[in-house]
Amino acid sequence: xxxxxxxxxKQLLKLAAQRGxxxxxxxPTTPLTQDAQADRIVLKNLSKAAMEQAEAIADKRQIxxxxxxxxxxxxxxxxxxxxxxxxxxxxxxxxxxxxxLAYTVEEAAEVSDRFYLKPLMSALQTMSAYxxxxxxxxxxxxxxxxxxxxxxxxxxxxxxxxxxxxxRTLQRDRAPAGKLQxxxxxxxxxxxxxxxxxxxxxxxxSGSDMPLVLATTKEFQAMYQSLNSxxxxxxxxxxxxxxxxxxxxxxQGMLPIVKALRQQRIQQWIxxxxxxxxxxxxxxxxxxIAKLALRGQVSHLLVESDQVQYGTLSDLGEITMSDNRSAExxxxxxxxxxxxxxxxxxxxxxxxxxxxxxELMPIAAVLRWS
Numbered sequence: 422x423x424x425x426x427x428x429x430x431k432q433l434l435k436l437a438a439q440r441g442x443x444x445x446x447x448x449p450t451t452p453l454t455q456d457a458q459a460d461r462i463v464l465k466n467l468s469k470a471a472m473e474q475a476e477a478i479a480d481k482r483q484i485x486x487x488x489x490x491x492x493x494x495x496x497x498x499x500x501x502x503x504x505x506x507x508x509x510x511x512x513x514x515x516x517x518x519x520x521x522l523a524y525t526v527e528e529a530a531e532v533s534d535r536f537y538l539k540p541l542m543s544a545l546q547t548m549s550a551y552x553x554x555x556x557x558x559x560x561x562x563x564x565x566x567x568x569x570x571x572x573x574x575x576x577x578x579x580x581x582x583x584x585x586x587x588x589r590t591l592q593r594d595r596a597p598a599g600k601l602q603x604x605x606x607x608x609x610x611x612x613x614x615x616x617x618x619x620x621x622x623x624x625x626x627s628g629s630d631m632p633l634v635l636a637t638t639k640e641f642q643a644m645y646q647s648l649n650s651x652x653x654x655x656x657x658x659x660x661x662x663x664x665x666x667x668x669x670x671x672x673q674g675m676l677p678i679v680k681a682l683r684q685q686r687i688q689q690w691i692x693x694x695x696x697x698x699x700x701x702x703x704x705x706x707x708x709x710i711a712k713l714a715l716r717g718q719v720s721h722l723l724v725e726s727d728q729v730q731y732g733t734l735s736d737l738g739e740i741t742m743s744d745n746r747s748a749e750x751x752x753x754x755x756x757x758x759x760x761x762x763x764x765x766x767x768x769x770x771x772x773x774x775x776x777x778x779x780e781l782m783p784i785a786a787v788l789r790w791s
Contacts, residue, residue: 424452424503424505424521425505425521425522425523428520428541428545429545430762433541433542433759436511436538437538437759437763441513442478442479442532443532443534444513444530445536447509447510447529448467448528448529449507449508449528452506454503454504457504460501464495465495468530471530471532472491474746477747477749482514491517504521506522506567507521507526508520508522523544523549531746533751534751537751537752537755538759539726539752539755542724542758542768548679548680549566550679551565551625551632551633552659553635554637555615555618555637557583558664559582560579565634569672571675576625579618583610583614586613586617587614589610608644611640611644615648618645619649619650623650626651626653627651631653632653632654632682633653633654634679636671637658638662657678686769690721690723691777691778691781694787702787703787705781705785707740707753707757708740710757711739711740711760714757714766715737718789718790719786719789720766720788720789722757723769723784724754724757724769724770725772725773726770727773728784729755730783731751731752733751740753754784761786
């Protein structure tokens with residue numbers, strides 16, 4: 422089981438507003454408790470590198486306070502029993518915050534007057550999805566996590582099966598006279614069953630931006646689509662009853678669907694970019710995007726999640742680039758992401774290897790106006 426933490430956009434923006442001595446440490450971790458000792462050693466090395474950087478902007482008292490926080494964390498056996506695939510540690514002389522991430526991250530130790538937050542962006546837009554498995558004999562709701570694992574969710578009021586809702590098995594032409602019978606009666610009962618399922622699932626998925634994938638027969642998929650009120654219900658599902666299927670087979674069936682949904686989102690962004698390009702409402706230049714982001718002019722931003730460009734950004738939007746990491750600089754792409762989020766823009770993080778035109782990497786923007 423992954424012990425992951427939830428990160429919301431409001432949380433991210435609150436962290437982004439922090440100023441002072443800010444230390445950001447990221448490392449990949451293992452959910453296997455018996456292998457966590459290696460992760461502690463990595464953290465010890467990253468902590469040392471971070472404190473050496475911090476000497477440029479922090480006094481001895483502040484460095485000692487942060488060192489104490491990190492040493493306490495390294496020796497906390499209970500903390501290391503419950504991990505996921507990545508760990509973020511955001512540290513100041515006054516506090517320490519940790520976030521267990523469902524996805525892996527690259528090792529990083531960054532010190533500046535603000536936190537380095539771009540690795541957390543994937544927590545806002547993971548390749549996750551809900552999976553709703555429906556058959557006459559069982560109903561289950563899962564989360565397909567960013568770590569590509571299935572985790573069954575506990576849903577109150579979710580019917581256990583068809584008969585719990587309809588008080589009968591699905592039989593055709595055997596009902597007493599005057600009762601529901603035949604194909605028409607069967608369809609009415611099926612819709613009654615699926616309405617109960619949809620009603621139970623709706624409060625769980627509402628407000629989320631994760632797709633909902635159905636794993637059921639084509640007949641039930643079509644019916645559920647007609648009853649559904651969740652905007653992110655995916656058109657593509659796992660066809661056929663999953664009753665009795667091992668969860669590993671269901672998980673394997675989800676992999677190509679989630680990948681396709683991810684690529685669909687990227688393709689929609691690219692199509693929007695080239696559509697707005699004809700209206701002179703696009704830009705793929707870091708310096709220009711920085712200025713426009715401060716003005717609230719950027720509506721959609723695409724960034725390469727693993728790309729870093731150190732420097733500083735003035736209140737007027739002027740950037741000064743640096744080839745070297747230091748406590749006086751920070752990741753400009755990270756800073757632009759924050760400014761766009763603050764102004765209500767949408768962010769899409771991509772990586773090398775995903776099907777994105779090279780001209781849009783490492784950063785590209787769609788503008789609200791030209």
